[in-house]
Amino acid sequence: MKKALLAAIKLLLTITCLAQQPNYGSIKGQIRTKDGKVAEGVSIFIKELNRTTIANNDGVFKLNTIPEGTHTLIVTLVGFTDIEKTVVVKANEITQVDLQLAISNTELNQVVILSNKSAFKTNRVSSTLRLQSSIIEIPQNIQVITGKLINDQQIFDMLEGVTRNVSGVTRNEHWDNYANIFMRGSRVAPFRNGMNVSTTWGPLTEDMSMVERIEFVKGPAGFMLSNGSSSGLYNVVTKKPSGRTKGEASLTLGSFDMYRATIDLDGKLTDDGKLLYRFNAMGQAKNSFRDFDYNNRYTIAPVLKYLVDDNTSVTLEYTHQFSQVNMIGTNYVFSKKGYADLDRNFTTGEANFAPTNMNDKSLLTILEHKFDDNWKFTGQAAYFNYTQVGMSMWPDGITGDEENIMARRVYLSEDYATAKTGQFFINGEEKTGSVNHKILAGFDMSDKINYYDWTQSALISDLDIYNPVYGTVSAEEMPVFDRSIDIKVRGLQYKNAYNAFYLQDELGFFDEKLRLTLAGRYTTIKTSTIYSGEFKASKFTPRIGLSYSINPNTSVYAMRDQSFTENYGTDWEGKSFDPLSGTNIEVGFKRDWLNGKWNSVFALYQITNDNILTADQEHSIGTQQFSKQSGQQKVRGFEADIRGEIAPNLDVIINYAFTEAKVSKDSDPLLIGSQVSGTSKHVQNAWLNYKIDNGSLNGLGISLGYQYQVDRKPWFASDSAIQLPDYFRLDGGLTYTKNKMTFNLIVNNILDKYLYSGGYYTYNETYYWQAEAGTNFRLSVGYKF
Incomplete structure (x- = not known):
């Protein structure tokens, strides 16, 4: 394994050394809505480079180290029509781009907030939580784990490192089929797209390949969702169509x-x-x-x-x-x-x-x-x-x-x-x-x-x-259980x-x-x-x-x-x-x-x-x-x-x-x-x-x-x-x-510690x-x- 790690690190370093260094410029701008209000939390994406940034609370954004040439900006915010704009970047110059968003007539409130493409922070909850206010205005502690953060940490299901991203959330031991997540003193209810999916021993924990984000709502949440525990819930929001190819x-x-x-x-x-x-x-x-x-x-x-x-x-x-x-x-x-x-x-x-x-x-x-x-x-x-x-x-x-x-x-x-x-x-x-x-x-x-x-x-x-x-247990020794009667009986x-x-x-x-x-x-x-x-x-x-x-x-x-x-x-x-x-x-x-x-x-x-x-x-x-x-x-x-x-x-x-x-x-x-x-x-x-x-x-x-x-x-x-x-x-x-x-x-587990939970x-x-x-x-x- 150590050889594989060294080989992977050498590969990454070799790639970086071979990277070319073109002339760079910057793109800066401010985004407002048609009524003149600043548009905070807007996602600005450079199509050719796979680069993303998020506008701050004043609608201002800046993208540095952009190669000289022509690029396509894609600007998205839930409830508004996407903008595609061609921008020419010149070396050692700042290209100013100011844009206005128009209310969309076709993109009804998406289940997924398209603007939240930053790795760690987001400003709004998904529509599956049914709230119309930004997170800072909601009188409750709600933490969102974005899809990009999940990918960066290589989390493949709820049994892995999801819990590290929210205060006080831990995973207790159990089998490999469902997530036993604790917070504020008790097991939190598992939700999917705003629906309580808990059963006695299930459901099967969601694979992150289909997940857009995970929202941890702390404290009772019956006012906005179906029944959850007093400690809170985690809401897995699955990926939905965005309207872009x-x-x-x-x-x-x-x-x-x-x-x-x-x-x-x-x-x-x-x-x-x-x-x-x-x-x-x-x-x-x-x-x-x-x-x-x-x-x-x-x-x-x-x-x-x-x-x-x-x-x-x-x-x-x-x-x-x-x-x-x-x-x-x-x-x-x-x-x-x-x-x-x-x-x-x-x-x-x-x-x-x-x-x-x-x-x-x-x-x-x-x-x-x-x-x-x-x-x-x-x-x-x-x-x-x-x-x-x-x-x-x-x-x-x-x-x-x-x-x-x-x-x-x-x-x-x-x-x-x-x-x-x-x-x-x-x-x-x-x-x-x-x-x-x-x-x-x-x-x-x-x-x-x-x-x-x-x-x-x-x-x-x-x-x-x-x-x-x-190897001492023979096939003849293994029990054959009676499943002839339907489990419903x-x-x-x-x-x-x-x-x-x-x-x-x-x-x-x-x-x-x-x-x-x-x-x-x-x-x-x-x-x-x-x-x-x-x-x-x-x-x-x-x-x-x-x-x-x-x-x-x-x-x-x-x-x-x-x-x-x-x-x-x-x-x-x-x-x-x-x-x-x-x-x-x-x-x-x-x-x-x-x-x-x-x-x-x-x-x-x-x-x-x-x-x-x-x-x-x-x-x-x-x-x-x-x-x-x-x-x-x-x-x-x-x-x-x-x-x-x-x-x-x-x-x-x-x-x-x-x-x-x-x-x-x-x-x-x-x-x-x-x-x-x-x-x-x-x-x-x-x-x-x-x-x-x-x-x-x-x-x-x-x-x-x-x-x-x-x-x-x-x-x-x-x-x-x-x-x-x-x-x-x-x-x-x-x-x-x-x-x-x-x-x-x-x-x-870089330190190779013997880690466990039990009783x-x-x-x-x-x-x-x-x-x-x-x-x-x-x-x-x-x-x-």
Whole structure:
């Protein structure tokens, strides 16, 4: 691997040395709308060079080190007609370009904000969050991870380094199929295009090849989206047609025999530009630092958008993700003696284990209609289907004089889940006297059903964990589970449904400097299981927020909001749990620095959660584990997020979060005051990227970043005293861009640390953990056309 790294670095240095040095000039300008207002956050793209910049808060932009000659500028901002302008650049001169944007009659509010092409910072949320204000004006902490940043960091799915880019967000251990993301004291709900896609164990985590951006909304968000947890949600926004003809392809080679290819095609299917398309596809074959382990995937995501007329559009999106892994659970390490007692490449798997196959399919339809310049209707409906067929591995225990003999038990692992979701809402602006109103009103509904079966199991050959000998499990020894009965009949069933009405009015006073948000949501939740029948509950959750702009670049806010969500599962008697409820109180400070080059957000909050599930030790026996509604948890914290260009060509992400999450009420007095499972008290991350834009090294970029977590509590731990060690991971990379080609080398875990997360089971007195790979690399080559 070291030889491969040295060869890749030499290749990049050779390319830079061979780069020609033409005569350079600059392009500078200001962009306004037709009514004379400055257009902040506009994307300015040089077609021939694949160079992009973003206009600051005064609409001013500048592009340096542009080769002498004729170039084409493409200027884009959501809701406005694109501009293509030919510009002649002369050596050692600044070419002045001032432009005006006109409101588009055909590009209805895109699901993706086309202007946000900067690597780190963006000014607006996507339309799937339904808000009409800029991020600095919203009385809530919302952090956006752009598609360009995802590409630069070579993040391929939610299980990788996404969490480093947002304060206080961590990934807890689990299998290779879904992302178990924690923030503000609990697991955050996974959303896709504004829809809650969580199931009991799914869905399959999104591959980043089809993702435009990821938005982390902190705190309750029921006022603008379907039900999410009190800690917040992450919203994966998939790529949609842009109306411009373009494409991109990439190839990646990496450690552990990784081979990956992606393609992204975007354009028009008809000459009149009414029928648009977007097509993304990905294929990946990857082994692991553990023997016999692998993760082979493919993704297909076609999208069609039809512009019926100047005011109406229809979008149809289909997504199919497939993943094949070795038997689930073989990537865990077990010991009676303590964490990190075995090599990180230890596995309980075997070469002849049958794979587990996962399929995630979804169909999304969006109807958008503009009544006029102030009012718009959006309706969207989706169908999600997730299947998992295979087996899983979990030990009965570890025995022997040296505590070395593991009894390996293989379980049937099968899951079938479907979800139907519908959302209808209107956005509008009106004025009453001197008060401006931004109105959001809508109706949400969802119906989810999940069948799973892991009731069948069998023991196979024991394994000496300190001297493992593989290949002893014959084909005859492997169990053959009975799948003759449909899983909808034999499987354990969870059914969760809800419907809700909501209304929000953001009132703007004193020329929009002071903004008061008043909102309410009435939600009815229905759950049912094969044990307890149907459970139904309703609740009204109000929201009040206040945001004040001290100046155009600085704002302060305060808010109070509530959440009300389904509580998956049943207790030992098979009875459904009451819904989860949470109340969040928050204050914050937001500022754009250097007139929008970089921004900062600082927030203080307190969340009170009720009806929290904890382990039911009284009724849990062996592998039969139950949960109970233990009472209440309180989470207090401070968050700081800084992102953007803090100096010429130097982009940074720096964040820190202090999280004090404690059990405040519980039937077990010993648990009161203990740290909530899955939380880290201190989380601090940084990512720095410096790009050279002149001289012989023009186009070369250097990145370095780390993730640091302190006082980590295991996600699933029966013993409140068990803690995980502190976590520190250092990553870095080199990039080189020349015209339409980009070379990207990323090295993860540079210090080769033994990193893991896990817990302790009291029922068999065993430590378990899931290790990360040691030093590893990825080298990607991308071409835009």
